[in-house]
Amino acid sequence: MTDSAAAIKEKLKELAGAHSVGKAFLSVTLSTSRLDDWRLFAPAFLNSEFNRITRERGFSKEDKRLLQTDLDHVLDVIKYDVERSTEGLALFVDGVGGYDERIELPFRLMNRVVIEPSPHVRPVAHALSLLEPFVIARVSRDESTLLLVDELGVAREDELAGPWLRSSDRETGEQSIKEYYAAARQDALVDQHFKEVGVALARLLDSTQAKRAVICAQHEIASGFKRTLPAAVNAQIVAEVAFDAAATTGQMVAHARQAVQEARHVEMAALAARIKEGLGRGGRGVSGFDDVLGALGRHQVQILLVDRNYRVPGWRCLECGWVGLTAVPRCPACGGEVVPVADAVGELVRLAIVQNGQVEVGENIPVLDELGGVAGVLRYG
Known part of the structure; x- marks a missing residue:
């Protein structure tokens, strides 16, 4: 069963703070899509990568035997479960250490095997950026719908009818009849409906911790609706898609999801620009591997921004967690033993998560490339 974004966040924080009791953690990510012949391919891939890594790392026979037991467990999981x-x-x-965690996702992952002192959590942190829920507000003058969309599709749907009045019937007396009053399209009643939808939207965003919302409506209606929203809610409206009466709910969700992804890319580009402006003495920006690592060492990083494709090998201290890109005989910080890591940037991501920092992932952002592929917003200058 695929995990929700909330469940993944909880697992991710626990994983980021875990350290191996044995020689190392075995971290495996796989695409298990029906589009791939993965049940035949995965065992051969895992065994090949395992043998390559253990040979390059020079593990002892006993350490390799223990790691082989971990690999056998992984092979059993993918075969049966x-x-x-x-x-x-x-x-x-x-x-x-008796540690065994799994995360199942509704989209494909890169096939990868990592054997290191801590779980390799970067792929999961990247996945969270694709799993953020959002809200669609499908708005008309007298009848609207709010849809909460998660990684699997529509998770919740709230229908909101516009104003209606009690009508008198001469034969049966006064009755409550749910019909839209003739004046329902008058400006006052339309504004009342928009405000009621706005209140419901604010409540839904707050209760679900969704960060973004999309309006689906005719442009004139969308503009009028946005004018009635509180500033805090308006700031979370990231896109507007045209209402199409012939479109299915699935088509509307697909268009809205694409709009959210485009809006998120713009937000990440703006974040990179803000970090660049904040560089220098007294500013709240930091960039480049070494400077970001130093800021993490001081627990200063509030937001870590990483290029999705920036991966460089490095070295990590087994004692204090120091990370560097250059091979050294001993840790320069504490003198402890250092071991190679396949993705040194992944260690920065792990440290940020341990420190309750916010991790954001960008791609094809020129300013982020200028900043060295990794940058951050500091908690204080």
């Missing part, structure tokens, strides 16, 4: 709806699978195992 993967739901058909799962498109991407992440497994984190440390058999010596």
Whole structure:
């Protein structure tokens, strides 16, 4: 069963703070989509990568035997225990420490095997950026709908009818009849409806912690609706899609999801620009691997922005967690033993999560490239 975004956040924080009791954690991510012949491909891939990594790392026979037990567990899981709806699978195992965690996603992951002192959480952190729920407000003058959309589709639908009045019937007496009053399209009643929808939208955004909303309406109606919204709610409206009476709910959701992704890209580009403006003494911006690592060491990073494709190998201290890009005989911070890591930037992501920092992922952002592929907003200058 695929995990919700909320469940993944909880698992991610626990994983980021975990350390192997044995020699290392075995972290595996796989595409388990029905589009891939993964049940035949995955075992061969996992065994090949496992043998390559253990050979390059020079593990002892005993350490390799223990890690092989972890790999056998992973092979059993993918053989017998993967739901058909799962498109991407992440497994984190440390058999010596009795640690076994899995995360199932509704979209494909890159096939990867990592054997390091801590779980390799970066792919999961990236996945969260695609799993953020959002709200669609389908608005008309007298009847509207709010839809909460998560990674699987519409998770909740609230219908909101416009104003209606009690009508008198000469034969049966006064009765409550749910029919739209003849003046329902008068400006006062339309504004009343818009305000009621706005209140419901604010409540839904707050209760679900969704950060973004999309309006689906005719442009004139969307403009009038936005004028009635509180400033805080208006700031969360990231896009507007045209209402099409012939479109299905699925088509509307697909258009809205694309609009949210485009809006998020613009937000990440703006964040990178803000970081660039804040660089220098007294500013709240930091950029480049070494400077970001230093800020994380001081627990200063509030928001970490990482280029999705920026991955460089490095070294990590087993004692203090220091990370560097250059090979050193001993840790320069504490003198402890250092081991190679396949993705040093992933260690920055892990440290940010441990410190309750916000991790954002960008792609094809020129300013972020100028900043060295990794940057951050500091808690204080």
